[in-house]
C-alpha cells in the first residue's frame with residue numbers, strides 16, 4: 001500500500017494477461033483493441049455525459065451574460081418610457 005512501482009502491476013504487464021491496446025480486441029472483431037472497443041468504452045462512459053454537461057453549462061453562462069449585458073443597456077427600448085438626455089432621466093409616455 002503506497003509503495004511506488006507495485007510488483008503486482010509490473011508482473012501482470014510482463015505476462016501480458018491484461019489486454020493491451022495493440023492486442024486483438026476481446027470482442028472478436030479482429031481489430032486491435034485501441035481501434036475497436038477502447039473508443040466505444042470511452043464514448044459510452046460517463047466522460048461523454050460530463051462533456052455534454054460542461055457544454056450546456058458554458059452555453060447557459062453565455063446566454064446569461066448576453067441577457068445581463070442587454071439589461072444593463074442605458075437606453076432600453078421600454079414600451080412607455082423615453083430617455084431625456086436634457087433631464088437625465090426617463091419620461092413616462094402615456
Ligand SMILES: [Zn+2]
Pocket residue numbers: 025026027028029036037038
Ligand atoms: Zn471490440
Ligand SMILES: [Zn+2]
Pocket residue numbers: 084087089090091
Ligand atoms: Zn424630465
